[in-house]
Amino acid sequence: QVQLVESGGGLVQAGDSVRLSCAASGGFFSGYGMGWFRQAPGKEREFVAAISWHGRDTNYADSVKGRFTISRDNAKNTVYLQMNSLKSEDTGVYYCAASRLALGSEYQKMYDYWGQGTQVTVSS
Numbered sequence: 001q002v003q004l005v006e007s008g009g010g011l012v013q014a015g016d017s018v019r020l021s022c023a024a025s026g027g028f029f030s031g032y033g034m035g036w037f038r039q040a041p042g043k044e045r046e047f048v049a050a051i052s053w054h055g056r057d058t059n060y061a062d063s064v065k066g067r068f069t070i071s072r073d074n075a076k077n078t079v080y081l082q083m084n085s086l087k088s089e090d091t092g093v094y095y096c097a098a099s100r101l102a103l104g105s106e107y108q109k110m111y112d113y114w115g116q117g118t119q120v121t122v123s124s
Contacts, residue, residue: 001026001027001113002024002025002026002027002029002032002098002112002113003024003025003026003113004022004023004024004096004097004098004113004114004115005022005023005025005115005116006020006021006022006094006095006096006115006116006117006118007020007021007022007023007118008020008021008118009094009118009119009120009121010119010120010121011121011123012086012120012121012122012123013086013122013123013124014086014087014088014122014123014124015085015086016086016122017082017083017084017085017086018083018086018120019080019081019082019083020036020080020081020083020094020096020118020120021078021079021080022034022036022078022079022080022081022096022115023076023077023078024077024078024079024098025077027098027113029074029077029098030053030054030074031053031100031102032053032098032099032100032102033050033051033052033053033098033099033100033101033102033103033104033105034050034051034070034072034079034096034097034098034099034104035047035048035049035050035051035096035097035099035104035105035106035111036048036049036050036070036079036081036094036095036096036097037094037095037096037097037108038090038092038093038094038095038120039092039093039095039117040089040091040092041091041092043092045095045108046061047061047106047107047108048060048061048064048068048081048094049061049064049068049069049070049081050070050104050105050106051070051071051072051079051104052102052103052104053074053102053103053104055071055072055074057103057104058070058104059104059106061106063089064083064090067083067084067085067086068081068082068083068084069081069082069084070082079096081094081096083120086120086122087122087124088122088123088124089122090120090122091120091121091122092119092120093117093118093119093120094117094118094119094120095114095115095116095117096114096115097111097112097113097114097115098111098112098113099111099112100112
């Protein structure tokens with residue numbers, strides 16, 4: 001059983017940068033593909049970024065390409081999401097997730113464990 005705890009969210013201005021962290025415990029972190037998803041008010045949860053177990057493969061939603069960077073530190077059991085040039089449409093609850101699919105995935109059904117989420121609010 002893997003527990004995931006996100007942190008780093010908050011209220012920021014458009015154009016600002018924020019780094020989210022997701023700390024994992026209770027499992028073999030370096031064996032899991034990891035992903036970040038978000039849910040805006042009144043909308044379904046959507047894919048943001050994913051990273052493979054070794055960190056060499058990453059995948060991004062078109063809406064965040066060039067602005068967001070996913071990374072991981074297996075020694076610290078932590079995955080990060082660096083978010084730059086934030087826009088109001090980036091507002092939402094951000095969730096990290098762990099997948100036994102070691103390459104990670106953009107599909108929510110491929111993830112086995114989820115965190116509780118952290119709120120990011122971008123004011124324009």
